[in-house]
Amino acid sequence: MKLDNKKIFETLNPNKVWVPVLIGIAIVFGLFYADPNVNAKTLKGVFDAAPIGIFLAILVILGRDAGYIYRIREITDRQLTWTRALYVIILWEFASAVTPSIVGGTAVAVFILNKEGIKLGKAMAYVMVTAILDNLFFVIGAPIILYFAQGNIFPESRLMEMRLGKSLEVLFWSSYALYAIYSIVMAAALFYRPRVFKWILVKLFSIKWLRKWKYDAHEYGNQIIEASKELKGKTIKYWAPIVGATIFIWSSRYLMLNALISAYDSLTFYEHVIVFARQVIMWIVMMISPTPGSSGTAEFFFTQFFTEFLGGYTFVTSILWRLLSYYPYLLLGAIFLPRWIKQVFFVKKES
Template sequence: MPLTQNSQEQQLLDKLRPSRIVLPVLIGLSVVGFMFWRSYKPGDLAPLANAKLHWLAIMLVVLLARDLGYVYRIRHMSERALSWRASLDVIMIWEFASCVLPSAVGGTAIAPFLLNKEGITLGKSLAYVMATAMLDNLYYVIMVPLVVWVAGDALYPHEALQGGLVATLRVAFVVSYVSVTLYAGLMLYAIFINPLSVKRFLVRFFSIRGLRRWRAKAYQHGNEMVWASAQLRGNGAGYWLRAALSTAFVWTARYAVIGCIIAAFVNVNANEFALIFGRNLTYKVILLIAITPGGAGIAEGAFPTFFGKFIGTPTMTNFIVLLYRIVTYYMYLVLGAIFLPRWISRVFVKQPAP
């Protein structure tokens, strides 16, 4: 059968099998259940009766806009080699992969395989995925100074952490930002200026004693940058402008979801909404180092530390944690389990000749 002809394809599909949703769901719901058990008091959920339905509607619009933005971006960046239906399938499975794989790996590891099975050459598939990763990193690089300028030290949850832990979080945030900035700069230089020099640098750097175990991967990554440069360098300013604007759109929508949910149950002014948006950037540091699938358990456990002060009681905070994870995580587990079998039957199973 076509599905078993290539062992690498089989391994990738094994990573995406729908049964993998069980573990992250159990971990996440167990953590939320424990948090409810520890904090619940009668009457704490009274604000639910006064929920602002227009904010919940805005949240749904933001979620839909985000997904449509992702679909548009991948279709645009693939130079319309993907149909709208194929673009939707790719994004849903990409999100599903991000949910069932550790956050440090994410769906990016699976994305070139998805594009390649849609008929795009491997070189172009790698190029498009690397370009999206570069733009994602550049959004982070640009936004962090803006939110630090606006929010200052309020980005860190002093009210929930002791001084030593705040200092640790601050160091982790700075290290994360510097790392992302260096990597984004390296990708920019490789794609647009001199990919061969970047490849040589990576190989030499990972030839240092203690880093040699990653030298083969560095060599492969260097080759991928050379391929990406060859595929993307000829695209004009209009191509990159649309790609950059769609990237800014989807990530802004992604970070706005928490604020919309909180505003549905708690009165939030514009300054608080902006601070909630900014704290997403420090919250992301915790998710980047999470070793569980999709950050399950860790994302739920860390949420009250970063956003609890805007909500009030621990019980309401736990409810909002659950709602947030339902619409941004568990929903994509379900959608992925629906889209994945349909995608496999479409790209692997040949249609009978008429």
């Protein structure tokens, strides 16, 4: 696998933090002026939050980050120290925050791990494992949580009905099917028959109108084979903590909003399940957003999905939600990136 350093550093550019920030601010102001229920009095509602709810939201999001750090250490067979794992996760989250969600920060993650001293084949294997596990959590977990939500998962708002109608449900289930197929195919390729996968891939891209990508397909097939070799022979002792950490990470990601909503309104257990389930739907919507880190898309759909639980507190809660779950990684990435570059490109070189 060849990494294009120029493109990587174009992504890892601290100046890019302004793009999602400005998009997010523009959407927030748009919602502010479009919603007659939002005014100065509404904004003061941020101080009505129960401190215990805010504290739990912060605690859960910190727990999620700790889970990411723990998982990357376990996946790399503890080749990374806690400090180096912290750098990897912050820069990985930063890359995801400044690129469209559908693109993600996969290539950047491979690059970062490689510069941390992990061989390229292993780095790719580790990043692919995280992607497959994250997708499998959604593929396996979504039907379970949606079952417990008893079908009450799609918001019933006039705006959603006028503009989207049933298309949101179609979008969700179509995306779910694609994620399921992708996850199963990639898991089979990585853990079962990597050479068969490469053969099929090369044959597919031998078709006349796909032929210009045949070389890339051949290279990708080689990468899958190499990554598969790196993971061969791993035992349950290796996989158990990684799978457990994945479940913890994604549960924490969603429970943060449950805690935040609880700071403004007490929820029954069933309502907590609905809030959790609707975040699964929102995740799909955000994953296909063309904006960096789903800026604007997340703020807009938040109001459609959770107004019935928050009422007049919807606007301030959406801002707090993004302030806790998204914007910190833009700031931390801009702070940590120059230090990381100095450490891996200059200090190591001198050593």
